[in-house]
Amino acid sequence: MKTINEVLDAAKKARGLDTDYKLSKALEIKPGHMSELRDKKRAIDNLTACRLADIIGCDPMQVIAIVELDRAKSDEKAGFWRNFLNQRFGKSAASVALVLCLTMTAALSGFGEGSGSNLTAKVASAAEVVLALLVLTYLTLHNIHYTK
Known part of the structure; x- marks a missing residue:
């Protein structure tokens, strides 16, 4: 606007x-x-x-x-x-894209590590991290503050 x-x-x-x-x-x-x-x-x-x-x-x-x-x-x-x-x-699309890329990188790092790892559990865990970070990014971009 x-x-x-x-x-x-x-x-x-x-x-x-x-x-x-x-x-x-x-x-x-x-x-x-x-x-x-x-x-x-x-x-x-x-x-x-x-x-x-x-x-x-x-x-x-x-x-x-x-x-x-x-x-x-x-x-x-x-x-x-x-x-x-x-x-x-003013929030540029580039800064939003950067935050999302960093979020995905952090969430998906470590997938193939360890023997016998449960890929489904890691995907679910990564999805939870991504979702939490996306919510935090949205709240930050829209200047919404959470208070107890």
């Missing part, structure tokens, strides 16, 4: 809504404000940004930063928010 319109569309998709009118009801804003938000004639306030983030399932600061970037009047401010988004939320 890079623009306000992409955020709004993601929220509609996440809720299974087919109109901006229905999204406005979910966000508890006036229906007429939706077109103003899309046309950048009205700024999304922080409460609405937090509601959007909750619907989409992302960090509210990501939506707030997108709003700020979209309404930045100077190159300096736009640059600040672009860098903020990239540093805090």
Whole structure:
């Protein structure tokens, strides 16, 4: 998501809504404000940004930063928010691929070692490791924190 319109569309998709009118009801804003938000004639306030983030399932600061970037009047401010988004939320496909490759290498290392080893047990064990690391990678990439 890079623009306000992409955020709004993601929220509609996440809720299974087919109109901006229905999204406005979910966000508890006036229906007429939706077109103003899309046309950048009205700024999304922080409460609405937090509601959007909750619907989409992302960090509210990501939506707030997108709003700020979209309404930045100077190159300096736009640059600040672009860098903020990239540093805090920009995850490249290459880094994800690298993590997955390292995960698979770590999980599958040692397959052929030892005589009479049970290949089925090793495959199951490797699958558990890969699954656990994939879950951790997903949580990290989506900025989800687990607390007891």
